[in-house]
Amino acid sequence: MAVLGAGGGTSSYEEIENTDVILLWGSNARNAHPIFFHHLLKGVHNGARLYAVDPRRSESAQWADVWLGIDVGSDIALANAMAKVIIERGLANTEFVERATTGFEAYARKVAEYDLARATEITGIPSNVIEEMAVAYATADRAQICWTLGITEHHNATDNVLALISLALLTGHVGRYGSGLVPVRGQNNVQGGGDMGALPNKLPGFQDIENDEQRGKFEALYGRPLPAKRGWHLTQMFEAMQAGKLRGLYVIGENPAQSEADSGHTRQALEGLDFLVVQDIFLTRTAEMADVVLPAAADWCEAEGTVTSSERRVQRVRKALEPPGEAKPDTEIISLLAGALGRGWGNPSAEEIWDELRSLSPPHQGMSYQRLEDLGGLQWPCPDDSHPGSQFLHARLWDEVVIDPAPFMPVDWAAPVDRLSDDYPLRMTTGRHLDGYNTGVQSGGFDSPIRIGCTIDVSPEDGERLGLEPDEVVRIGSRRGEIEAPVRIDPGLRPGLTFMALHYPDDVDINELTIEAWDPQSGTAEFKATAIRIDKIAVGVQR
Amino acid sequence: MSETVSIVIDGVSMAVPAGSTILEACRSTDNDQPTLCYLETLTPVNVCRVCVVEVEGSRTLVPSCSRVAEDGMIVHTDSERVRHSRKVVFEFLASSVDMSLTDDATKGWMDRYGCDPTRFGPQAGPVADRDHRHAGHHHAPTGDTAETVSQPVKVDNELYVRDYSRCVLCYRCVEACGIDAQNTFAIAVAGRGFDARISTEFDTGLTDSACVFCGNCVGVCPTGALMFRSEYELRNAGMWDSDRQSVTRTVCSYCGVGCNLELHTQDNRIVKVTSPADHSVTSGHLCIKGRFGYSYVQELGDLAVTPIDEVLARARR
Numbered sequence: 001m002a003v004l005g006a007g008g009g010t011s012s013y014e015e016i017e018n019t020d021v022i023l024l025w026g027s028n029a030r031n032a033h034p035i036f037f038h039h040l041l042k043g044v045h046n047g048a049r050l051y052a053v054d055p056r057r058s059e060s061a062q063w064a065d066v067w068l069g070i071d072v073g074s075d076i077a078l079a080n081a082m083a084k085v086i087i088e089r090g091l092a093n094t095e096f097v098e099r100a101t102t103g104f105e106a107y108a109r110k111v112a113e114y115d116l117a118r119a120t121e122i123t124g125i126p127s128n129v130i131e132e133m134a135v136a137y138a139t140a141d142r143a144q145i146c147w148t149l150g151i152t153e154h155h156n157a158t159d160n161v162l163a164l165i166s167l168a169l170l171t172g173h174v175g176r177y178g179s180g181l182v183p184v185r186g187q188n189n190v191q192g193g194g195d196m197g198a199l200p201n202k203l204p205g206f207q208d209i210e211n212d213e214q215r216g217k218f219e220a221l222y223g224r225p226l227p228a229k230r231g232w233h234l235t236q237m238f239e240a241m242q243a244g245k246l247r248g249l250y251v252i253g254e255n256p257a258q259s260e261a262d263s264g265h266t267r268q269a270l271e272g273l274d275f276l277v278v279q280d281i282f283l284t285r286t287a288e289m290a291d292v293v294l295p296a297a298a299d300w301c302e303a304e305g306t307v308t309s310s311e312r313r314v315q316r317v318r319k320a321l322e323p324p325g326e327a328k329p330d331t332e333i334i335s336l337l338a339g340a341l342g343r344g345w346g347n348p349s350a351e352e353i354w355d356e357l358r359s360l361s362p363p364h365q366g367m368s369y370q371r372l373e374d375l376g377g378l379q380w381p382c383p384d385d386s387h388p389g390s391q392f393l394h395a396r397l398w399d400e401v402v403i404d405p406a407p408f409m410p411v412d413w414a415a416p417v418d419r420l421s422d423d424y425p426l427r428m429t430t431g432r433h434l435d436g437y438n439t440g441v442q443s444g445g446f447d448s449p450i451r452i453g454c455t456i457d458v459s460p461e462d463g464e465r466l467g468l469e470p471d472e473v474v475r476i477g478s479r480r481g482e483i484e485a486p487v488r489i490d491p492g493l494r495p496g497l498t499f500m501a502l503h504y505p506d507d508v509d510i511n512e513l514t515i516e517a518w519d520p521q522s523g524t525a526e527f528k529a530t531a532i533r534i535d536k537i538a539v540g541v542q543r
Numbered sequence: 544m545s546e547t548v549s550i551v552i553d554g555v556s557m558a559v560p561a562g563s564t565i566l567e568a569c570r571s572t573d574n575d576q577p578t579l580c581y582l583e584t585l586t587p588v589n590v591c592r593v594c595v596v597e598v599e600g601s602r603t604l605v606p607s608c609s610r611v612a613e614d615g616m617i618v619h620t621d622s623e624r625v626r627h628s629r630k631v632v633f634e635f636l637a638s639s640v641d642m643s644l645t646d647d648a649t650k651g652w653m654d655r656y657g658c659d660p661t662r663f664g665p666q667a668g669p670v671a672d673r674d675h676r677h678a679g680h681h682h683a684p685t686g687d688t689a690e691t692v693s694q695p696v697k698v699d700n701e702l703y704v705r706d707y708s709r710c711v712l713c714y715r716c717v718e719a720c721g722i723d724a725q726n727t728f729a730i731a732v733a734g735r736g737f738d739a740r741i742s743t744e745f746d747t748g749l750t751d752s753a754c755v756f757c758g759n760c761v762g763v764c765p766t767g768a769l770m771f772r773s774e775y776e777l778r779n780a781g782m783w784d785s786d787r788q789s790v791t792r793t794v795c796s797y798c799g800v801g802c803n804l805e806l807h808t809q810d811n812r813i814v815k816v817t818s819p820a821d822h823s824v825t826s827g828h829l830c831i832k833g834r835f836g837y838s839y840v841q842e843l844g845d846l847a848v849t850p851i852d853e854v855l856a857r858a859r860r
Binding site for chain 1: 700701702722724725726749750754755756757789791792793794795796797798799800801802803804806808811812813822823824825826828829830831832833835836837838839840841842843846847858859
């Protein structure tokens with residue numbers, strides 16, 4: 001989204017209730033973002049046509065007018081073929097393209113390489129269906145593309161996102177009410193973390209750490225120089241650990257020993273550190289490996305602060321409970337640590353920290369605690385105290401004269417890194433159950449009547465071909481490791497495709513299987529595309 | 544400016560935006576009309592009939608929650624006919640249903656209309672077969688007692704219970720489970736007449752039904768018929784104490800949608816989670832994780848077990 005100048009979803013949830021065409025692309029929001037899906041279903045009930053692009057006929061895809069059962073990792077071929085159809089049929093918004101974008105010719109040349117026959121071969125989707133979705137999207141008055149990790153947990157995640165953004169630029173489906181690009185975030189403050197500069201190259205408010213003027217504002221306030229060069233992202237840090245270049249690590253609220261792809265490698269890297277500090281509300285697997293564990297308060301109910309949602313809405317979290325034992329809010333721990341390092345700045349309140357942030361980050365300037373309280377949150381950019389917040393982004397692209405037009409970024413399809421072969425003939429993809437969350441340390445604790453635990457889900461066809469029975473425990477192998485899990489037959493899977501949920505690493509660590517191939521720009525690993533084999537363990541062994 | 548229509552309510556002329564209901568027109572002033580089944584976030588189903596008003600020229604009383612105001616309409620909300628109708632509706636409901644957990648506003652309305660639910664005689668005792676009654680298989684009542692919907696509480700899972708002795712059949716749960724919010728359609732009204740009841744398909748237990756345990760039915764229930772297991776257990780243990788509870792608004796930690804939570808806490812424990820109906824993200828609705836996935840912050844092992852923890856632990860398998 002940096003293409004458009006700011007890293008955030010362009011639309012508000014309300015707009016999906018009032019749009020005409022929805023492309024739900026690589027997202028099982030019905031499970032992973034259930035209340036966003038309430039808004040989406042309002043749109044469907046109001047007459048929007050829903051296309052679901054998903055390898056699985058997921059709980060979300062079951063609501064679609066058209067389900068496009070795409071082969072894992074072929075999204076760019078689909079997007080480029082759609083663009084070719086749109087251009088050839090004269091359905092591009094040429095006036096918008098000319099006024100508000102740059103680089104159309106190169107983009108048109110690139111997508112011209114993706115004719116329908118080639119796209120069908122790569123994606124597994126019939127040509128007429130690709131055509132139908134392209135025409136529906138291009139001719140809609142309002143249209144939205146929504147995506148989640150099905151787009152971003154790939155080795156070419158950034159290219160996947162660029163391909164979708166280009167579709168919106170081609171058709172003018174951005175910067176208007178009801179038309180937009182909506183990445184739905186997986187955690188309550190993924191958006192806010194990025195907005196606050198928890199990125200290797202950014203300062204708060206999307207200011208560039210390598211830009212002297214922008215960095216200078218922070219240096220002036222702090223009274224000292226800041227590093228002028230971007231840092232490493234997560235995957236680069238693990239590579240640096242393996243290379244012995246990174247020797248100490250301070251982990252706050254992450255469980256990489258279980259959440260990272262190829263967990264065997266990850267744990268080796270963590271074990272090789274000279275010094276590991278983990279600050280968490282749990283004694284996670286990562287914390288068990290630490291030299292020092294700093295017990296933290298749960299940010300959403302034991303501390304004060306703000307988080308930012310997928311519609312850029314900054315909202316307050318508040319303290320409802322006293323944290324247990326010696327646990328303290330993250331901000332307090334960091335302040336104490338600074339004091340111990342001889343650079344004490346006292347123990348500022350969450351509001352004081354927020355007010356400092358507002359003084360440095362223009363899009364947050366107008367968001368005082370009082371306004372956040374009174375207005376039920378505010379959507380950035382909100383540059384001053386009278387600004388109502390921004391329902392959608394990039395309206396400027398519809399100005400008569402567009403100062404800073406958005407560039408088309410042509411991209412090529414590249415197959416998933418973990419190739420299928422005779423030894424590893426099945427594709428495994430990952431996702432969430434309705435009642436599960438990430439590595440399960442939070443969601444594992446409550447008594448969910450619908451928890452089914454970790455299974456290897458296979459299509460009825462593969463189940464029959466391999467002679468698998470429901471609940472039969474099988475051995476699942478990839479080029480990196482082997483695990484065991486019980487079989488579940490899922491008619492929503494196509495032959496050749498298997499699925500595992502990621503919430504149960506203590507029972508079945510699926511990241512023994514996944515590949516740490518990662519996207520060079522975002523650092524995201526390819527959790528969604530693992531080549532596996534399934535072997536029966538022994539006749540009659542049942543869990 | 545949107546168009547307005549002019550109506551007269553209880554002799555007072557007013558202009559309201561076109562499309563407003565009579566109820567919205569009333570509530571835009573301080574004319575307090577009683578409602579039971581109506582909720583701002585749900586489609587009106589017109590079943591409880593306590594909001595009926597008299598419209599001049601209309602043969603029958605009309606439900607103000609769904610009747611749209613028309614230009615020149617003359618409405619009476621406090622005529623003898625309206626008062627009598629509301630009184631009897633409340634009396635029928637309260638004579639047959641346990642309304643002791645219904646909110647104070649409802650109790651106030653019942654006082655306003657002089658309701659006496661006991662005038663139909665003592666309440667009949669509980670029956671176990673309400674879920675299996677068939678039309679036409681009834682004995683004529685003796686008239687010695689007032690028929691009731693009293694029946695055993697359904698406790699079939701760890702997250703919420705169904706006490707249909709308290710159910711006034713307002714349909715809110717059906718609406719919230721259906722097209723107005725959750726779109727799961729796990730429950731509907733089964734049976735006819737006095738046998739009508741909220742049911743899963745074939746009266747199966749919740750864990751065998753289509754229910755996904757979002758708790759949105761519980762969130763909209765006005766009578767306590769649907770109750771979170773935590774509240775149910777604490778009430779049974781005599782430990783539910785709303786005077787010692789506080790409500791803190793925060794944001795759910797389980798995904799990036801930004802659902803607002805209201806954490807109801809007592810003695811440093813979360814005992815119930817709701818969401819504000821007037822918030823644009825949730826309209827009061829949550830998913831299973833946001834509604835129920837909080838135990839990890841307060842199940843601290845043997846280190847710190849409070850009396851509340853002991854009660855809540857009893858609800859677990």
